[in-house]
Amino acid sequence: MQSESRFTPRYQREPARRVFAAELREAHYHFKDGEDEKSPTYVLLPTGERCNRVLIIGSMTQKEKRGDQNIFYQIRVSDPTGTFFVSASSFQQEAMTQVSKIDPPAFVAVVGKPSVYEAPDGRVFVSVRAESVTVVDKEMRNCWVLDAAESTLKRLETFGTTEDSKLAGEHYATNLDVYRRMAYEALAQITI
Amino acid sequence: MDLSEAAQRISRKFESQKVKIDPAEAEKKLRTLVEDFGVNLTEAEKTVSENLARDHNLASMPAASSEMREIGSLLPGEWATVEGKIVGVAKPASAAISQSGTIADATGAIQFTAWERAKAPQMEEGQWYRIESAVVDEYRGTPKLNFHSGTTITAIEKEVPIMPQMVRISDLRPGVASVKVKMVQEWEARHERILQTGIVGDESGTIKFTIWKEEGMERLEPGMVYNIFYAAVDEYQGRLSITLNGAKCFPDEEAEITVGTGAATVTGAIVNVGPGSGLVKRCPVEGCNRVLSKRNYCPVHEVQDNFRYDIRIKGVLDDGTTAHNILMQKDVVEAVTGLSLDEAVTIAQESPLGLDDVFYKIRDAVMGRYFACSGSDLGDTLLVKECRPLSFDTDRHTELLNQIGGESHAE
Numbered sequence: 001m002q003s004e005s006r007f008t009p010r011y012q013r014e015p016a017r018r019v020f021a022a023e024l025r026e027a028h029y030h031f032k033d034g035e036d037e038k039s040p041t042y043v044l045l046p047t048g049e050r051c052n053r054v055l056i057i058g059s060m061t062q063k064e065k066r067g068d069q070n071i072f073y074q075i076r077v078s079d080p081t082g083t084f085f086v087s088a089s090s091f092q093q094e095a096m097t098q099v100s101k102i103d104p105p106a107f108v109a110v111v112g113k114p115s116v117y118e119a120p121d122g123r124v125f126v127s128v129r130a131e132s133v134t135v136v137d138k139e140m141r142n143c144w145v146l147d148a149a150e151s152t153l154k155r156l157e158t159f160g161t162t163e164d165s166k167l168a169g170e171h172y173a174t175n176l177d178v179y180r181r182m183a184y185e186a187l188a189q190i191t192i
Numbered sequence: 193m194d195l196s197e198a199a200q201r202i203s204r205k206f207e208s209q210k211v212k213i214d215p216a217e218a219e220k221k222l223r224t225l226v227e228d229f230g231v232n233l234t235e236a237e238k239t240v241s242e243n244l245a246r247d248h249n250l251a252s253m254p255a256a257s258s259e260m261r262e263i264g265s266l267l268p269g270e271w272a273t274v275e276g277k278i279v280g281v282a283k284p285a286s287a288a289i290s291q292s293g294t295i296a297d298a299t300g301a302i303q304f305t306a307w308e309r310a311k312a313p314q315m316e317e318g319q320w321y322r323i324e325s326a327v328v329d330e331y332r333g334t335p336k337l338n339f340h341s342g343t344t345i346t347a348i349e350k351e352v353p354i355m356p357q358m359v360r361i362s363d364l365r366p367g368v369a370s371v372k373v374k375m376v377q378e379w380e381a382r383h384e385r386i387l388q389t390g391i392v393g394d395e396s397g398t399i400k401f402t403i404w405k406e407e408g409m410e411r412l413e414p415g416m417v418y419n420i421f422y423a424a425v426d427e428y429q430g431r432l433s434i435t436l437n438g439a440k441c442f443p444d445e446e447a448e449i450t451v452g453t454g455a456a457t458v459t460g461a462i463v464n465v466g467p468g469s470g471l472v473k474r475c476p477v478e479g480c481n482r483v484l485s486k487r488n489y490c491p492v493h494e495v496q497d498n499f500r501y502d503i504r505i506k507g508v509l510d511d512g513t514t515a516h517n518i519l520m521q522k523d524v525v526e527a528v529t530g531l532s533l534d535e536a537v538t539i540a541q542e543s544p545l546g547l548d549d550v551f552y553k554i555r556d557a558v559m560g561r562y563f564a565c566s567g568s569d570l571g572d573t574l575l576v577k578e579c580r581p582l583s584f585d586t587d588r589h590t591e592l593l594n595q596i597g598g599e600s601h602a603e
Contacts, residue, residue, distance in 0.1 A: 132560075
């Protein structure tokens, strides 16, 4: 009644991880899962989770338009722990249009893909290529901080037991207390 | 029967027990028994199997038994002889298969596959057959009866009444099942070989169904109740669906079913508002309702200028661990975005961006925001019946602070 050919593996969308800026900043190990050209690439979070997409909600504090022919925007989005560097270029036409209409400061929700870059001087930094940037409000920012703290905590609790966190153990000198404190302070900063 | 066939059969049998054995090795042992010791092949096969099973510490090896089995009790890994009635045949999906379908006796039904190499006779629907030495195996969790070159198939005269056991949707398992369902919804077919796909349901829940294009196959009428006998139930990535090719569908004009929702609730942020969201035009032909292309083209009914407008969101709600596809229809979209269908139509007609403007307004209203969505699980999409915006949860905040705070003091 059926053959192999009827079944192709269902496309599973990568979940958008919730990660604080202070943690994403520390990420530098990235890898590709599989040999295929289209295999997803991941940035490994120091608390031990592969991450191909992130959801960030924070304040857009700066917006810069760069490039002559190929215009792109660089924006800075801050959460209670630090700053995310987000870019939107003509490769992300939709996101670029969205960014062009937002004036900082504003609470924004960014869905995007993190990637690790190496600067000519050898410094490594992580930037997020935006797929979408929308204006939200403070309440959503607060929801996100809760969400990010909870996700971070879950990763800390399972650290050393999951495949990804074992990998993180090999590539980072993760100090769990640092991230626990980070999450605590982020939560403590929420005022209602 | 020859030795290498028997050896292959032994090796397949062990494979079903997750043990790899070398068919050449088995053949050598068989040859010794048959040629040097004059053991008959059946006996030799049994002996070799048993010895190998002992070597691999397998407590019990399903026997290649000629004993008659009840179809309802067959288990993967077994060799079986059954007598059953062909209750459905389907066009083989591959050239390597000469026939596939469903065979049933009074105890149950199972899908069968006759491999081309088996040179099995074409079986006729409604006819009883005795099938000796078929292999029960498993394909994606669904038990199947495979006919190979060692299987003998004989038409027999037998008339035992078979009453298919009707099963509730929520109790379905991979295999073959009979259900009484209402056709609830038709989806756009994503494959040219699909005649119809959508969902059917009973009081206990809903399930996706598919009818592949094949001669004699008919579509189901939306809203109609059907008795469906011997449908193939497949499992894929934890989700069940039924295929109606090879099944018998009888409309029941009298019956009425209140379809239960396999209610599910997911919470998270909307991280994607996909193409096909916003204001759409639907085909006005009765029972069609397909979304028209930008040029008002319906894949079935061609250009339709008397379309009707509809508004929807096809998006992704993501909790940070799993991305759930969600589908919101008019009422939910209006409630969540505050944009009514009429307003959307006005915007589309007056804005220089047209339909895109509606899409952007809807996207900007929901993207990056937290919601609790509940509705029915359509397999790979949640059909959202209710969507509640989430606000900051102060209790959860306090709880998390205490949790982390407490831990860091303890250390």
